[in-house]
Amino acid sequence: DNDLPQLKVNQTRLMAELHHTCQWGSGVPWKDATDPSTQTGMSRLALSDADKAARDWFVETTRSLGCDVTVDAMGNIFAVRPGSYGPKGIPTYCGSHLDTQPAGGRYDGILGVLAGVEMLRVMKEHDVETAYPVGVVNWTNEEGARFPISMVSSGVWAGEIPLERAHALKEVGGSGATMRDELERIGYLGTVPASYEAMPMAAHFELHIEQGPILEAENRRIGIVEGVQAYRWYTVEVVGREAHTGTTPFSARADALLTAARMIAYSHEIAVRKYALASTGILSLSPGSVNTVPGKVTFSLDIRAPFDKTLDDIERTLFQFDFRQIVSSEYTKGRELSFTWTVDSVSPATRFQKSCIEVAKSAAESLGKESSRNVRVMTSGAGHDSVYTSRRCPTSMIFVRCRDGVSHNPEEYASPEDCATGAEVLLQSVLRYDRL
Numbered sequence: 001d002n003d004l005p006q007l008k009v010n011q012t013r014l015m016a017e018l019h020h021t022c023q024w025g026s027g028v029p030w031k032d033a034t035d036p037s038t039q040t041g042m043s044r045l046a047l048s049d050a051d052k053a054a055r056d057w058f059v060e061t062t063r064s065l066g067c068d069v070t071v072d073a074m075g076n077i078f079a080v081r082p083g084s085y086g087p088k089g090i091p092t093y094c095g096s097h098l099d100t101q102p103a104g105g106r107y108d109g110i111l112g113v114l115a116g117v118e119m120l121r122v123m124k125e126h127d128v129e130t131a132y133p134v135g136v137v138n139w140t141n142e143e144g145a146r147f148p149i150s151m152v153s154s155g156v157w158a159g160e161i162p163l164e165r166a167h168a169l170k171e172v173g174g175s176g177a178t179m180r181d182e183l184e185r186i187g188y189l190g191t192v193p194a195s196y197e198a199m200p201m202a203a204h205f206e207l208h209i210e211q212g213p214i215l216e217a218e219n220r221r222i223g224i225v226e227g228v229q230a231y232r233w234y235t236v237e238v239v240g241r242e243a244h245t246g247t248t249p250f251s252a253r254a255d256a257l258l259t260a261a262r263m264i265a266y267s268h269e270i271a272v273r274k275y276a277l278a279s280t281g282i283l284s285l286s287p288g289s290v291n292t293v294p295g296k297v298t299f300s301l302d303i304r305a306p307f308d309k310t311l312d313d314i315e316r317t318l319f320q321f322d323f324r325q326i327v328s329s330e331y332t333k334g335r336e337l338s339f340t341w342t343v344d345s346v347s348p349a350t351r352f353q354k355s356c357i358e359v360a361k362s363a364a365e366s367l368g369k370e371s372s373r374n375v376r377v378m379t380s381g382a383g384h385d386s387v388y389t390s391r392r393c394p395t396s397m398i399f400v401r402c403r404d405g406v407s408h409n410p411e412e413y414a415s416p417e418d419c420a421t422g423a424e425v426l427l428q429s430v431l432r433y434d435r436l
């Protein structure tokens, strides 16, 4: 591969542009921030006005860099730079997401898209001609924070989630707005079908921060991702009985919140036993009054493990367990409690394709003599759109380390040097794949 141009990304430009796009969204301050222009987190929920502004910037910028831009029925944005075989070849893409958690950082997702834009800039600057088109894709609502299925739009593209189901997803927090309503409102309900058939990909590479502590702990710069652990999301509803807190003895209660608390603790216990993870991030209770025993509680449950079978086991254990047992010795009315489990989303364990893993690995190793020592092959704990692209095209991911392994937190941070190194590996991966 000696004839591959040793193109460098422009670190200053990459970081300046990343922070530039963070004017759209609210910066979530962190306590020790010394430079508020770059050291705040980011709150940019999918399909909000801020997300629209960031999308408009992406469309305008990639057009100015010579791309054709297509928006599909999930609002996924595909920016494609033609190759020398003409526009008909199937593009090699890099992509990620511009949406964030409600109190997220500036790197999760954003880095991957901005590194793609930087790739386009470098290619233009050096008049690089690829054989096939190359593209950058921004996937809608990867986080699942606003519309509660993560990676939902790459899931529709891959044919794994029905479009109607995705469009009907309602915003968390109860305004009633659906994904389709919001796509329409911000002008990103595209007419092209959200499907791998309409928008095929030769390959998908995704640069992302690791969001965990491994690279930093091992003092390595680059992770090459082989696969992603499995996860499932549930909504659990517990219905008990409302009662006066001052007049109702414990034995006469059916306390939905106390029961939910025990269910959450129990899910954690089971997960520990199975070397898995269980987390609750949304909890709501009603009626929400100091002196009323809660009659209804709804909470989210997210379970994760490297193997689907582990999640099958945990799911069975939880579904079959009669939580009334836990409470009814103390609460006679506990027998009146009822539970509903809804499976909201299932992301099976994923293995990426060897072709892409090898390309990304050799791209990382080509960057310098010592860099093979800096590279670690690893599994992702978090889900990514690459999970779904890998169902339809060869896929791999490139990780860069982030400080203290912290993510989904305003203090999320990756150094400019690491971001630029990752962007260079991404660029080299796309160029190498184009030559395969």
Ligand code: GLV
Binding pocket: 142, 143, 150, 151, 381, 382, 383, 384
């Ligand atoms: C998706 O990004 C997830 O890991 O929750």
Ligand code: MN
Binding pocket: 097, 108, 109, 142, 208, 384
């Ligand atoms: Mn992400």
Ligand code: MN
Binding pocket: 101, 108, 143, 408
């Ligand atoms: Mn995320």
Ligand code: MN
Binding pocket: 142, 143, 382, 383, 384
């Ligand atoms: Mn994610």
